[in-house]
Amino acid sequence: MKIKKNTREIAEGDLTPMIDMTFQLIAFFMVLINFTQAEQDQRIKLPLSELAKPPEAPLENAVTLQIFIDNKEKVAKGIDKEEITVVRFDGDDYNFVDLKKRLIVERQARSGPNDEADAENEITVIIRGDMDVQAGKVQELIKLCQDVKFEKFALRAKQEVKY
Amino acid sequence: MKIRKNEVHGREKIELQMTPMIDIVFQLLVFFIMTFKIVAMEGDFNIKMPQASAGQATTEVPPIPLVVKLNASDSGKLTSVLLNGRAMPGNSDLDFMRALQKKIIDLIDGKSGPGSLQEEGEIEIDAASHLKYHYVIQTITAVTGKVGEDGKIIKLIEKIKFSPGGEAG
Structure with missing residues (x-):
């Protein structure tokens, strides 16, 4: 009797479409991953606003100041009575007095020796304030920045998504 | 002469090892899925606040000065909103904001372009110092624009400044 030679073929799945899809997925997640998180502090809960649309072009000449309550949990639990508001700049926490000194240095470093920042290169101060921080403290911060001759401010808020 | 089987056609068939690649x-796919987090986008409210020096005359006086006063309870909650001294009706912050926005829309009266209140007007925010900051942003949101029914933003008064001092109780 003649037996067919290929009674059992090794079943080989075609892997190409699967690999294609997997690469597509990887590309998708890679593009969407948010690396800018690095400069954002997770302790800060930004206030929400439905008008807070992301800027079309990122601000080029900007300093980011993050203002928040350092002992928020302790105040909430009643351990501390007074809120301690601190400002984070460039990875370090400052009180207002020290921040001013730091900003003067920063401004000099950015605007060059003659301290004349032209209009186009004007430095924007991005203020990322925690939603529970006192408005007076934010104003104090703005005042402090004005003393250091910063004029443009951007108050940052998180986009409120309505479903 | 004996010829090797593989050399019959002169070329050996190369088979790709798929398993390690997959x-x-x-692994990569799992990594990206795990680290993926939908983050709400962030946006800015731009405020230009040059320091008013003593000798500088303020030539740019807005046609109608609009002062929004925000009063707060001891715990920093918003208790009342006053526009040019007139209290906004309502019981909650959302009521105040709605009333304030309506008032601003009424004041603008659909006019835009040079010389209009929308272009020239400036809101001065006078917030109680211990008021929580998110109420300030809420107020700025209410006065700078309104999201229309079609999702487009209707611009209201975009110039904002804070009251000098800002230590009102």
């Missing part, structure tokens, strides 16, 4: 690719 392993790695899945």
Whole structure:
């Protein structure tokens, strides 16, 4: 009797479409991953606003100041009575007095020796304030920045998504 | 002469090893899925606040000065909103904001372009110092624009400044 030679073929799945899809997925997640998180502090809960649309072009000449309550949990639990508001700049926490000194240095470093920042290169101060921080403290911060001759401010808020 | 089987056609068939590649690719995929987090976008409210020096005459006086006063309870909650001294009706912050926005829309009266209140007007925010900051942003949101029914933003008064001092109780 003649037996067919290929009674059992090794079943080989075609892997190409699967690999294609997997690469597509990887590309998708890679593009969407948010690396800018690095400069954002997770302790800060930004206030929400439905008008807070992301800027079309990122601000080029900007300093980011993050203002928040350092002992928020302790105040909430009643351990501390007074809120301690601190400002984070460039990875370090400052009180207002020290921040001013730091900003003067920063401004000099950015605007060059003659301290004349032209209009186009004007430095924007991005203020990322925690939603529970006192408005007076934010104003104090703005005042402090004005003393250091910063004029443009951007108050940052998180986009409120309505479903 | 004996010829090797593989050399009959002169070329050996190369088979790609798929398994290690798929392993790695899945590893990558899992990594990106795990680290993926939908983050709400952030946006800015631009405020230009040059320091008013003593000798500088303020030539740019807005046609109608609009002062929004925000009063707060001891715990920093918003208790009342006053526009040019007139209290906004309502019981909650949302009521105040709605009333304030309506008032601003009424004041603008659909006019835009040079010389209009929308272009020239400036809101001065006078917030109680211990008021929580998110109420300030809420107020700025209410006065700078309104999201229309079609999702487009209707611009209201975009110039904002804070009251000098800002230590009102």
